[in-house]
Amino acid sequence: MMDVFAQAFINVIQPASLGLMFLGVGVGIIFGSIPGLSAAMAIALFLPMTFSMGPEAGMTLLVSLYIGAISGGLISAILLNIPGTPSSISTCFDGAPMAARGEAAKALGLGIVFSFLGGLLSFIALIFIAPPLAQLTLKFSPIEYFAVSIFALTMIAALSSGSMIKGLLSGMLGLMFSTVGLAPIDGSARFTLSIDSLSSGFDLLAVLIGLFAVTEVLQGVERTLSDGNAKVIALQKIRGFGFSMAEFLAQKWNLLRSSLIGIFIGILPGIGGSTSGILAYIAAKKQSKHPEKFGTGIPDGIVASETANNATIGGALVPLLALGIPGDGVTAMMLGGFMIHGLTPGPLLFKTNADFVYGIFAACLVANVIMLMLEFFGLRIYVKLLKIPKYLLMPVIIVLCTVGAFSVNSQVFNVWCILLFGVIGYLMVKGGLPIAPAILGFILGPLVETNLRRGLMLTEGNFLGFLERPIALTFLVVAVLALVVPLFSAYTQHRRSTALKPA
């Protein structure tokens, strides 16, 4: 194994290959950082280009794009409060407040370093324990996916800092919007108002751009109009990555936990990597000694989100390489890349094309380092973004969002969607509704519904069958506890406080 691996490394660090990786990571970072352009788009765009390369070179390029794009999302999340990709939604929560305090460089530095570490840990897991990890994929039937999705839905409560009611309301809105379009399984049209374009429902990316980017721009316009001149954020001098060793060490458990969550979500093909950052964020908040500080601009939030989303990459490659099963759109395209080069994806890939698989491993590790380097030097450039006057920056963002929305599916309809959801998001903010629960609801709604219906087919319509499977049962019990325990403690606290009052 080691000599195959060593050979793969030597191949990957050839000048031509390195050049390709710098190109891939660089383009990926740009795609990731621009709201509206995603990792999937970067890979779709470069996929045809890889057809004329050798299989190793092609895969090296795709892996580099993937790593760059997932990490690049943190730049706009922190500097503009707009997630560059669906994966970096939760990076906004603490990244943006930190940047608003003038600590943009520190926020970026944390994001970059922990993106790197999250990726690194997941690649180590991929390289050494992919085959056993892949078995986890096979433990999950629709019943388990249903239970995990329900569990994740209860996390909306944890996301709603402040008013629980408002958080739930926002989550419900997200769930409602996710029901538009063809129903899962039977394909009957719901809430399509006889509009053909609505039959495929709202696209996640369009909803995301609308709720986050357009909403943020609308608010930005409002702020500029009311303040006259938007305040200029004083930037601190940047040293290294902008944070201290003590600050780094304080995150070690957060790093480990978030990596595990990221890898786990990545391995499950049915969940979708975009939730891993949010779930890791929530987990970090729940485990924290100071959960109330989350959302005010603390390192923990950025670390959790960025560690997990990059850890998802290694996780997503596990079922792809070990079983030939792609987990999402990105890995499905990589699978296509294998096939076009005559490689059969499947359980024998490790045996029949070990050199190729190790080539991918080496590419992951090296591209991850390149990402760290490019973003380290880029850091000093990114922060200059804050110096661009808002009246120049905002229109550019809107243009990029429009282009991104259109290119999702080459449909003008999606451009109208971002406008619609921009207005909805703006009204939500004005009404004090948090936006993140809506996105979580929108992503999880179809997962819950589809897997419930599929699960019921497996149990022949018997709900109790869901409780007979240990993994599903565990998640369902934890989900119930997550709802009941806070309610119960709120109730007892209420009783105590009323009991103390003299009658």
Next chain:
Amino acid sequence: MQKKTLLLSSLALLGLAFQSMLTVQAADYPTKAIELIVPVGAGGGTDLSARTFAKHAQKLLGKPVVIVNINGAAGYNGSRTVREDKSDGYKVLYTHQGLITTYLTKVAPYSYDAFKPGPMIAEDPSMGLFVSSKSSIKTIQDLIAKTKAEPGRLKAATEFGGVTYFMLLKLQQEQGIKFNLIDVGGDSAKVTALLSGFVDLMPRVYFGAQDYIKSGDFVLLGQAGATRANNAAEVPTYKEQGVDFTFPAYKWSLFFSENTPQEVINRWDEVARTVTASPAFQKDMQKLGILPAYHTPEQAKAAYAEIQTLFTELSAEDAKK
């Protein structure tokens, strides 16, 4: 009255002028890049074979053929884009009988015949039934016997309204058996489902699954073509094994918006004939496990008509129960 005639005749003239304009355009077609609309996301068999075809076709056409993935609504988004396009041949649809299944499941209000048919490009006749190697079922006879003994017990992975769904319906109706049909999603989700053992049976094309047979995970119970497919020559047909069960191949063709001039379609027909005959194209397609299969637009139309009749009968019979 006179006014009306005048109006009508001028409209007719306008129509003629428009028609001739299209013909003039068609004569030097193509003058710009052509979009080949693929109604699914990037990466799968439909997408990759379209890309391969486009790569070779653009050399003959002299203009770029650009793949545009318009997925969503089981392919309706993509087909609608081509159907509603102005009929000048710059948006061409590349798809298979999914066009028929979206009509039968009422996702789309039209079927393949709402388009002007173009030439057929490729096919995959290697549809088979896979079981887990841990199962006691080793042959197609075992499968039928076991299903007869315990009707509705065996869980078959499918995607409701998809091509595999119709394949299972046909097997059920012809053999008088019943599966517990489970919707699990697309091809890779089916593989996962069979690997993890929560379904017992998976219909799928051979290519892309052969390594699971080699690895000892799956057993393939044969293929559903009338004769052995070239891309699955080592797999016996069901007929060879004494079970009269066949199912039509996946057939990929070009489809044009209704009023596309015949010249444009003729041009593509010629391109398709040349491309599918070229060894370079055949070699590229071999990697995808998809067979180049040229048929004229008329032959393609007849093939889809046959599939539509079959699928309509199958779903009508299924609805009776």
